[in-house]
Amino acid sequence: MTENKTVPPYSQLARVYDLMGADDHSIMMTEYCLRIFKRFHIKPVKVLDLCCGTGTALKIFSDWGCTVSGLDRSAAMLGIAAKKLKGRRIKLYQKSLPKFRLFEKRGRKEVRFDLVTCFYDSLNYLTTQRDLKTAFRSVYEHLESGGWFIFDMYTEASLRILWGGQIYAGALDDIAWIWRNNFQKRRKTAECETTCFVKTGEKWDRFDELHVERAYENEKIITMLKAVGFVVKGFYKCHTFRKPGKKTFRVCGVAQKP
Template identity: 30%
Template sequence: MAAYERLAAVYERLMQDAPYEPWQQFMQQIFQKYTQIEIKDIADLGCGTGFVTRQLANAGYRMTGIDQSENMLAYAASRDTNQQVRWIQQDLRELDTVKADAAISMFDVINYITSPADVKQAFLKIFDMLNPGGIFIFDVHSIKHIEEDLAGQVFAEIHDDLSYTWFCEAGKEQGEVFHDLTFFTKESNTEKYDRFDEYHHQRTYSIDTYHSWLEEAGFQVCGVYGDFDASETVQLEDSDRLFFACLKNQDA
């Protein structure tokens, strides 16, 4: 999984245009569509700097933010001025301290778990952490998106105090990509810029593969959706981002 090191300091700014509101609206629609228990406790898996975690806490949910990165969690906790959220540093493959009515994992966190055995282990741990009747909602990149829109591409963004270049290189496996990022951030009260580098590895799998692994873990896969559309009108083969809604049966 990716270890976001110094990226924590600039992550929320870089993600300021991310589709947080559509994701939350989609989540609420899925809750209403499938859940038969009241959702009170939510675990945000791979919560990063905790923007969504805090938003959901403000909406009245009891939130736990879980991430592998100590730096991300430190930043998240520093923004949690009302101390509404429980922040836990843990690998998703080793979850063992939380029980929840719902688990969410957004913005391709699951794609950072790159081996089949590890993805299956994470699904088992997430299943175990859910209360009976609980729901797991997550998104992943589609294979099409990684292979057609990311692999082999270069992205860049330049501001007065922050810039980055982002190289995406295809891996050897289908749906695999390596991200090589270089950041320059301006030091306070100087004209100097500080450079740091991040190297991330992601891999995605077919819908059928995820479906099989989720069922092996004990989940009932209620629906697979594309690009934030909870009405199932989007053609999955054309989607960049895929969403899975998975239930833990009440008698499990």
């Protein structure tokens, strides 16, 4: 019998992330961003994608002519991103939220961007209010005046309904996965125990990861954004310009540094 150790989130999932179609969300978010840009007359030039994962959004922003940088704590995810972005001048930082500081190549000046994005419930991985607020502050400090922050997050409804006590499974020719989820109402956190099987040659490898996310009330998120200095320009049911409702699974925030 083989012993399966749980490894850090995304350290193994990275190699199957795009194959499972998980990066489709980035594509949808960049399309939604185009509509947000139009609505608020945003013309991004210098973009930072936080929790950039395998770099799909970075590639799209770069195709649009933006100067882009990505940040993620997972070396494995950044490794896939680096391959995808080969030949492009894109800076990738291996750093962790909540507090991050990025400096110009030489010197002590912090790099500033005119757009910071963070897609696919990456911010839900911050499981304390303090960490979420610190992350918002770090974003604020890395924006030019007038710069924008666009992000999406899971809501309590999604963690409770989509993750609470649910099991999901899928299989392709060379990959199979099982997600076993649970939700703790009091802490508003959900755990997703991920087991993946990946075929290499004739052999199947197994790995296990534990992913923990937390939900925040919409009002709380807005209050924290305002507390660090942002003007909240929009807070929507994601992919629309409608107000989120009680059953909304994903919200999108659009905030501007004055």
